[in-house]
């Protein structure tokens with residue numbers, strides 16, 4: 129083996145070299161009241177605009193402000209698709225494309241939770257490149273740039289406003305499926321925490337658990353060899369120096385603010401604002417680093433139990449951390465510390481306990497059994513979770529059939545450590 133001038137093997141020197149990649153929207157605006165900037169951003173992109181949202185949102189004062197603001201900013205043609213359904217079934221995408229295509233919009237606004245923003249992203253792909261949604265499943269299947277999307281989140285959870293992925297439900301597949309491409313990243317994200325004030329406690333908790341899973345899973349993800357081809361071979365490239373900064377900030381904010389945002393007492397507005405920033409940081413982190421096993425096993429669990437995405441990843445997260453701890457001891461110590469717990473001699477135990485306590489405090493169930501999974505379903509959960517290849521490959525510890533079965537068994541029985 130040859131050695132470098134510093135006496136290190138070339139392999140070791142390469143491993144120590146920092147690697148960083150960020151893929152982000154052209155413009156990201158954060159702050160209470162920033163929603164008022166949306167009309168001018170949109171009007172700078174064209175005069176024909178389609179708003180992709182859901183029925184709840186059309187009852188919200190902001191929706192009406194937005195429509196008036198768009199007209200005042202010179203937008204001449206506004207159409208609305210307000211039939212987005214949670215978890216984005218394929219039929220919703222077909223209905224949206226059918227409704228919007230004839231208008232030939234210049235720009236799409238995705239207004240709502242992750243389901244509405246993901247729908248806007250998929251509609252932009254289909255209106256630009258044609259074909260059917262199924263043509264674009266997987267990574268790098270979108271051939272080029274799409275119509276611009278301006279994303280406006282109303283939940284503090286998914287981070288979809290800045291990510292290169294849309295997640296949908298296909299009735300012919302047992303699990304949800306992703307379309308992942310840098311071309312899916314919205315043109316602009318306008319992130320106004322006031323839009324989350326209407327979220328009830330259960331929704332705030334479930335989307336907050338999703339944001340927590342994003343920052344923890346991207347911070348503890350696999351570290352791929354930093355070859356020059358990495359960013360072209362994978363949409364989600366694993367742990368890196370730049371995404372770590374977003375993940376760390378997000379973990380700290382969630383530790384400080386998730387409980388207060390869910391409780392809704394005095395100081396809740398500040399807590400909601402911090403959760404919105406945490407969710408945005410989660411989007412930056414996951415959008416480049418990627419998530420891992422908690423997200424992989426949520427797919428079959430969600431399909432079986434019809435429980436929200438965030439609740440499922442929240443249940444699974446502490447068990448996945450316990451499984452991965454031996455490979456990420458320093459990261460576990462940082463997570464524990466940021467959540468206000470002394471890492472002590474066993475950082476994994478401290479981090480797992482801190483995350484489990486935080487999730488229990490906002491009433492995320494403790495086990496898959498509590499979520500409605502049956503013991504007979506565990507083989508299926510393990511098998512199907514492993515099929516989410518991009519997520520499984522992003523886990524820092526190898527997951528084969530045996531490891532997967534043991535992990536879901538632990539998550540079913542509540543054996544954390």
Ligand SMILES: NC(=O)c1ccc[n+]([C@@H]2O[C@H](COP(=O)([O-])OP(=O)(O)OC[C@H]3O[C@@H](n4cnc5c(N)ncnc54)[C@H](O)[C@@H]3O)[C@@H](O)[C@H]2O)c1
Nearest residue numbers: 184214215241242243282283286288291293294295326327
């Ligand atoms: N693209 C990504 O990067 C990404 C990341 C994580 C999750 N996801 C996907 O996002 C979806 C979940 O998104 P979500 O958790 O934001 O929920 P959602 O968009 O499915 O909405 C859930 C419910 O919350 C309601 N809601 C939204 N905002 C509200 C508000 N301010 N006040 C009251 N009610 C409100 C909606 O009307 C809906 O009934 C899933 O399909 C998930 O797979 C996508």
